[in-house]
Amino acid sequence: MSLEHFMQNAISEWMRVKGPQSDIVFSSRVRIARNLAGLPFPMLSTQSQAEEVVRRVEEAWKKERLAVLKDAELIRMSDLTDLEKRVLVEKHLISPMLAEESRNGAVLLSQDESVSIMINEEDHVRIQVLFPGLQLEKAWKLASQIDDWLESHLTYAFESDYGYLTSCPTNVGTGIRASVMVHLPALAMTQQLNRLIPAITQVGLAVRGIYGEGSEALGQLYQVSNQVTLGQSEEEILDNLQGVVRQMIEHEQIARRRLQEMSLTQLEDRVHRSYGTLAHARIIDSNEAMKRLSDVRLGIDMGLIVGVSANVMNELMVMTQPGFLQQYAGKRLNAEQRDIRRARLIRERLAMEQTNDQQTE
Amino acid sequence: MSLEHFMQNAISEWMRVKGPQSDIVFSSRVRIARNLAGLPFPMLSTQSQAEEVVRRVEEAWKKERLAVLKDAELIRMSDLTDLEKRVLVEKHLISPMLAEESRNGAVLLSQDESVSIMINEEDHVRIQVLFPGLQLEKAWKLASQIDDWLESHLTYAFESDYGYLTSCPTNVGTGIRASVMVHLPALAMTQQLNRLIPAITQVGLAVRGIYGEGSEALGQLYQVSNQVTLGQSEEEILDNLQGVVRQMIEHEQIARRRLQEMSLTQLEDRVHRSYGTLAHARIIDSNEAMKRLSDVRLGIDMGLIVGVSANVMNELMVMTQPGFLQQYAGKRLNAEQRDIRRARLIRERLAMEQTNDQQTE
Numbered sequence: 001m002s003l004e005h006f007m008q009n010a011i012s013e014w015m016r017v018k019g020p021q022s023d024i025v026f027s028s029r030v031r032i033a034r035n036l037a038g039l040p041f042p043m044l045s046t047q048s049q050a051e052e053v054v055r056r057v058e059e060a061w062k063k064e065r066l067a068v069l070k071d072a073e074l075i076r077m078s079d080l081t082d083l084e085k086r087v088l089v090e091k092h093l094i095s096p097m098l099a100e101e102s103r104n105g106a107v108l109l110s111q112d113e114s115v116s117i118m119i120n121e122e123d124h125v126r127i128q129v130l131f132p133g134l135q136l137e138k139a140w141k142l143a144s145q146i147d148d149w150l151e152s153h154l155t156y157a158f159e160s161d162y163g164y165l166t167s168c169p170t171n172v173g174t175g176i177r178a179s180v181m182v183h184l185p186a187l188a189m190t191q192q193l194n195r196l197i198p199a200i201t202q203v204g205l206a207v208r209g210i211y212g213e214g215s216e217a218l219g220q221l222y223q224v225s226n227q228v229t230l231g232q233s234e235e236e237i238l239d240n241l242q243g244v245v246r247q248m249i250e251h252e253q254i255a256r257r258r259l260q261e262m263s264l265t266q267l268e269d270r271v272h273r274s275y276g277t278l279a280h281a282r283i284i285d286s287n288e289a290m291k292r293l294s295d296v297r298l299g300i301d302m303g304l305i306v307g308v309s310a311n312v313m314n315e316l317m318v319m320t321q322p323g324f325l326q327q328y329a330g331k332r333l334n335a336e337q338r339d340i341r342r343a344r345l346i347r348e349r350l351a352m353e354q355t356n357d358q359q360t361e
Numbered sequence: 362m363s364l365e366h367f368m369q370n371a372i373s374e375w376m377r378v379k380g381p382q383s384d385i386v387f388s389s390r391v392r393i394a395r396n397l398a399g400l401p402f403p404m405l406s407t408q409s410q411a412e413e414v415v416r417r418v419e420e421a422w423k424k425e426r427l428a429v430l431k432d433a434e435l436i437r438m439s440d441l442t443d444l445e446k447r448v449l450v451e452k453h454l455i456s457p458m459l460a461e462e463s464r465n466g467a468v469l470l471s472q473d474e475s476v477s478i479m480i481n482e483e484d485h486v487r488i489q490v491l492f493p494g495l496q497l498e499k500a501w502k503l504a505s506q507i508d509d510w511l512e513s514h515l516t517y518a519f520e521s522d523y524g525y526l527t528s529c530p531t532n533v534g535t536g537i538r539a540s541v542m543v544h545l546p547a548l549a550m551t552q553q554l555n556r557l558i559p560a561i562t563q564v565g566l567a568v569r570g571i572y573g574e575g576s577e578a579l580g581q582l583y584q585v586s587n588q589v590t591l592g593q594s595e596e597e598i599l600d601n602l603q604g605v606v607r608q609m610i611e612h613e614q615i616a617r618r619r620l621q622e623m624s625l626t627q628l629e630d631r632v633h634r635s636y637g638t639l640a641h642a643r644i645i646d647s648n649e650a651m652k653r654l655s656d657v658r659l660g661i662d663m664g665l666i667v668g669v670s671a672n673v674m675n676e677l678m679v680m681t682q683p684g685f686l687q688q689y690a691g692k693r694l695n696a697e698q699r700d701i702r703r704a705r706l707i708r709e710r711l712a713m714e715q716t717n718d719q720q721t722e
Binding site: 265266268269272273275276277278279280281282283340343 | 626627629630633634636637638639640641642643644701704
């Protein structure tokens with residue numbers, strides 16, 4: 001399979017579009033956790049009860065198809081290979097838990113992959129909307145619309161004292177979790193993140209790596225999300241997160257300007273060396289790839305590297321994950337083989353960009 | 362001044378030609394030390410005595426011009442700027458001592474820069490012949506021919522017990538020093554040099570960095586030369602050196618083949634990463650540049666990098682020295698400025714090569 005062809009299938013449609021503030025905010029996500037009344041939570045459900053949940057969601061979807069879910073696909077985890085599941089995880093379309101631990105897990109995935117409804121994850125239903133750039137309100141609006149549509153066909157577990165009931169108490173109430181993926185290389189380079197992250201945590205937000213709880217902050221990418229779901233309205237939750245993200249953007253912009261003023265040549269050297277390494281290495285591990293991609297992305301966003309589109313870096317950050325590499329190779333690969341394939345994929349992808357660096361000097 | 366134009370003037374003609382074994386032996390040099398009878402050695406000579414030496418050599422040269430010295434130029438150190446002297450040192454055409462410490466120092470330089478006769482260096486006359494690749498015998502033949510020609514016009518200081526007299530006792534006797542510049546990256550990578558160098562020293566040869574005694578072995582380039590000048594004939598000296606160099610070539614070739622068999626991808630990764638760094642860095646110090654140029658040169662010689670000519674690396678090893686950089690810039694530069702200029706010069710030079718790396722994959 002050619003890389004071009006693979007990419008057309010591999011990269012989510014929504015990832016190709018540039019969103020607002022996309023030089024710093026890669027994506028916005030809103031997730032709503034819901035459970036069906038009268039059926040035990042997934043952790044306690046039997047095989048047939050879990051199947052019943054899938055059946056009910058499918059029925060609702062077949063009864064009345066929302067525009068956004070018109071060409072959606074219902075995918076059962078049991079129909080996927082381990083590799084296929086892994087790729088969906090790497091694209092943030094399903095959680096590792098749904099891929100590995102669910103009983104009768106399934107996902108209803110919209111054509112452009114901006115909407116995914118996980119079934120039988122930690123909760124019966126998890127509605128997720130993913131948009132490029134900073135578009136929390138728009139994502140929330142769509143998630144909420146899907147939520148209303150589902151509720152018109154199914155009965156949710158709800159208590160007037162608590163709100164929506166969820167498996168994990170941290171989700172009770174609104175059941176909403178909003179998160180934003182931000183790229184903060186200049187704050188990292190200038191050692192300001194160590195001060196910033198604790199401050200963010202204090203206002204009830206969490207800062208994590210891109211693959212969720214416990215994952216490392218690879219490539220200076222951070223996921224900022226709300227911790228509190230109870231006692232705040234959806235609007236308050238979104239406003240709080242949005243306000244903090246706007247401040248982070250501003251801090252990052254100031255840090256970038258300062259770097260440009262104080263050590264432009266050092267910065268140029270760093271981003272171009274990273275480009276040179278990505279364009280020529282024959283072996284590259286995931287950690288180094290993410291670091292270099294982050295550098296190059298910063299170089300593009302600051303106008304220091306031209307002729308390479310910023311999106312290429314986002315694509316490569318996803319495509320060089322182990323699952324993708326193995327899917328592209330069409331077989332299982334060990335770590336060393338992946339490092340070689342990763343280097344090749346990056347070289348091929350950069351070569352696809354029309355202009356090369358020499359023309360861009 | 363364009364880089365192309367600068368290079369045409371900067372690089373010695375002999376450097377553009379490929380010599381025998383030039384994938385490992387960069388150059389061969391023979392140097393003959395002679396002194397004129399009846400005049401004190403340079404260290405003890407007065408200004409006017411030193412001037413007398415220059416006058417006598419010039420007179421001989423004007424009386425009968427050897428073909429190789431027909432379009433030669435007599436250059437007095439006092440007519441050169443510090444920067445110009447430095448460039449001649451970096452091209453190995455004069456010694457640091459002649460540039461910095463000589464009294465009435467001068468050099469008679471052939472058009473193609475393969476012959477340089479230093480006047481008033483440590484000895485009155487030092488005839489030097491430099492050829493590309495392994496051509497010790499040819500270099501010796503020419504040096505000897507020049508020596509005979511000079512002797513037919515001048516009276517040398519000579520004692521039948523010792524041979525030719527020289528300022529430093531290590532040169533007494535034949536007054537000949539032969540040296541070969543070898544590139545031994547594979548032996549260095551496989552940690553074999555630590556064993557090899559002491560063995561070479563034991564057979565009366567010296568191993569040094571490329572800028573002579575005390576200089577570091579930058580870029581895995583080594584100068585191997587005879588230590589003994591007394592009690593051996595010129596032929597024995599050359600045979601001994603040549604024999605050892607041939608063994609070094611063989612060891613290096615075996616080490617390269619072994620690297621290719623045992624860790625080809627690692628080797629490819631290393632040489633291509635070095636190429637990527639050279640082609641994209643914005644700041645590069647001399648040490649790193651030499652190391653990366655050595656890697657790329659190895660890659661070219663082993664056929665792992667194509668589309669870049671091997672000579673480019675030799676040129677760049679010379680052109681990125683501090684003197685050259687400043688001459689190209691047309692002004693004095695501090696270390697930081699040199700690192701920036703060095704990176705630019707390398708990028709420009711590599712871009713001049715028709716093919717780029719992407720076409721060579």
